[in-house]
Amino acid sequence: MEENPLSRRRLLWGAAGVAGAALATAGLPQLMGPEEKVKPALPSPVRKARAAAGPPAAVRRDTSVDYAPAVWIEADESNYSSSDRPEAYPIEYVIIHLTTDHFSRMLRTFKDPAERVSAHYMISSTGARIAQCVRERDVAWHSNSVWYNHRSIGIEHEGWVDQAVYSDAMYQASAVLTATICAKYDVPVDRDHILGHVEVPESTHEDPGHRWNWDKYMKLVETARRRVRT
Numbered sequence: 001m002e003e004n005p006l007s008r009r010r011l012l013w014g015a016a017g018v019a020g021a022a023l024a025t026a027g028l029p030q031l032m033g034p035e036e037k038v039k040p041a042l043p044s045p046v047r048k049a050r051a052a053a054g055p056p057a058a059v060r061r062d063t064s065v066d067y068a069p070a071v072w073i074e075a076d077e078s079n080y081s082s083s084d085r086p087e088a089y090p091i092e093y094v095i096i097h098l099t100t101d102h103f104s105r106m107l108r109t110f111k112d113p114a115e116r117v118s119a120h121y122m123i124s125s126t127g128a129r130i131a132q133c134v135r136e137r138d139v140a141w142h143s144n145s146v147w148y149n150h151r152s153i154g155i156e157h158e159g160w161v162d163q164a165v166y167s168d169a170m171y172q173a174s175a176v177l178t179a180t181i182c183a184k185y186d187v188p189v190d191r192d193h194i195l196g197h198v199e200v201p202e203s204t205h206e207d208p209g210h211r212w213n214w215d216k217y218m219k220l221v222e223t224a225r226r227r228v229r230t
């Protein structure tokens, strides 16, 4: 995965700050420039101490997920809104999307601050990979509707509207995720609350498209929901 450029920038500045402090205590003038200027002068005990301590606390990343099978691959913070759901807004819907792009390319899109788009989860066409890109308490930008974005969890599925490349395993993985979300936030398992992107009022998108098998999907969600402990 490509690294988030913003966090890399922070990392560099954080490292430059530690290096500058170390040089000041060594009796050298404190350098305020970028890391590459000060790095060669770092005394080795400082380098060893830094390696033992890990990255500075300010840049340590929280990689926890809301759904255990998922891996945290964060969207750029410019592509979603921080929130405190369900206190700030009730979570009442799950919105189903198709990426119309490859899994890895879509993750890169979410990391591009120019794209202004994200989803909470993305599932690969094989069902083997689940990425969480936005925390459930935050508002992902996935549906073109601010109102629905504030009240929903968005799940992207690797696929294309006119190509049924997704597998039974992908349906199953998605159904268990959706059932878990429904259990957690008390979302009814029905088609009034589990929507396709196309069904969001005034949507300009047609995903998940006519090949998405809603009957099959909803049966899987219902079955999974009965098994999820609340």
Ligand SMILES: [Zn+2]
Binding pocket: 096, 097, 098, 142, 197, 205, 207
């Ligand atoms: Zn969509």
